[in-house]
Structures are given as structure tokens and as C-alpha cells.
């Protein structure tokens with residue numbers, strides 16, 4: 004009996020794969036290599052934190068992986084599908100279908116209510132906003148009673164939970180978050196991190212989160228360390244102490260690498 008083979012370019016159980024992704028800003032003398040040949044793959048249902056010194060390329064990595072920016076070279080696969088090349092409209096469609104993004108400063112639209120903010124991505128992609136689902140997602144983040152409120156009537160932590168609800172409504176396979184707790188107090192940060200964990204544990208989504216905070220990183224299943232645009236380490240089952248320790252040494256390692264490279 005013949006086997007059915009699928010010539011998929013990526014393992015289907017990877018929710019995210021980067022193949023030799025580089026991002027160079029500018030050209031010639033003043034060009035900056037923000038990402039240098041980064042390859043990684045994440046199985047579905049994993050929570051990964053990305054850490055590294057300021058300017059090490061964390062945001063660039065997230066933006067390239069999430070289709071908010073295009074790599075200068077290399078390939079990105081989300082849920083086994085290669086990130087759309089070609090027109091901006093095609094890339095936007097790809098992103099809306101598969102990816103959620105959470106920003107440090109929430110990026111809610113100030114004139115829209117909580118409910119309208121959450122259903123906006125559906126409306127933008129021409130789908131009918133399913134209000135029942137929107138309410139269910141807002142319930143899940145503990146804001147079922149705030150549907151008609153404006154962002155300015157909410158605390159920072161509540162606004163970030165609205166942003167999470169917005170990112171979850173389209174049921175993306177991968178949720179990217181760039182310092183989602185950076186602007187929050189400890190208690191609100193914990194709520195946000197618990198929600199991100201729930202995405203992974205309960206709903207099987209993958210989360211990729213940039214953070215400077217070893218405690219936040221300890222909520223993840225593993226931590227990737229970036230330095231000078233390169234992946235320089237990985238830690239499984241991180242504890243806050245182990246991450247803090249690794250971060251301290253990362254500075255020394257970066258200095259050593261620069262000396263060796265003659266920079």
C-alpha cells in the first residue's frame with residue numbers, strides 16, 4: 004500500500020519556524036545588522052521568553068516573526084505555512100489569520116469602547132464581529148463588566164487585558180508579546196502572565212514574549228537569549244534566579260564576543 008506523503012516545507016507540529024532570518028537596517032557604512040542568521044523552531048503549545056540586552060534585536064525578531072516587518076533574508080513559517088511574500092495586503096491577511104500581537108503600551112484605540120477594540124481585527128478582516136465570542140473572551144480576562152468603557156476609563160493592567168482579549172479573538176496559533184508587562188505593576192503583570200500561560204496550557208496556542216524581567220521569563224517553558232542579533236543560549240524550565248544569573252553573565256559574554264570578533 005502506498006503511503007500518503009506531504010511535501011510540507013515545515014514540520015506541521017511547529018507553530019513557528021525561522022530559517023536563517025537576518026534583518027539589516029539601512030545600507031553601506033551606517034547599516035545595522037539587527038538580526039544575524041537566526042534559526043529556531045517552536046513546537047505548538049509552547050511559551051517562550053526572549054531576553055537579551057537593549058539593542059540585541061528582540062523587538063526586531065518579534066516583528067519579523069510576526070510579519071510586522073520583513074526579514075532582509077531567510078524564511079518564516081507560522082503553523083507550517085510560509086509567511087506571505089509579495090504585497091502588503093497579502094502579508095496583512097496572513098497575519099490577521101494566524102497571529103496575535105500584544106504591545107507594551109497596549110495600542111488600543113482611544114475613541115473605541117472595550118468591545119469595539121476587541122472586535123476591531125475581525126471587522127478589519129471583513130468578518131462579522133461575533134459579539135457573543137467577544138463577550139466570552141472579555142469574561143475570560145475578567146473584564147466582562149466593562150464592555151462599554153473607553154480605554155481611558157481603565158487601569159493599565161485592565162487595558163493590557165483588553166489587548167490580550169483582542170489578540171485572542173481571532174484564535175491565532177501564535178501570540179507575540181513585546182514587553183507586555185513592561186508598563187504594569189507587579190500584581191497586574193502577574194494577571195497578564197497567567198493569561199498568557201492559559202493560552203498555552205488550556206488553548207494550545209504558542210506564546211513568544213520579549214521581557215527584561217527574570218520573574219516574567221520564569222512563567223515561560225523556555226528562554227531564548229539574544230546578543231548582538233544572534234541567538235546565544237536557551238534555558239529550559241527557567242527560574243527567575245537562574246535567568247537573572249544568566250543575564251548578568253550575558254553582558255560579559257557579549258563583550259568577549261566583540262573582542263574576539265575584533266569589533
Ligand SMILES: Nc1ncnc2c1ncn2[C@@H]1O[C@H](COP(=O)(O)OP(=O)(O)OP(=O)(O)O)[C@@H](O)[C@H]1O
Nearest residue numbers: 028035036037055056057058059060061062063064
Ligand atoms: N528602524 C530602524 N532603523 C535602524 N536601526 C534600527 C531600527 N530598528 C531597530 N534598529 C537597530 O537594530 C538593533 C536592534 O533593535 P531592537 O529594537 O530589535 O532591540 P531590542 O532588543 O528590542 O532593544 P530594547 O530592549 O531596547 O527594546 C539596534 O541596534 C537598533 O538601534
Ligand SMILES: [Mg+2]
Nearest residue numbers: 061062063181
Ligand atoms: Mg525592544
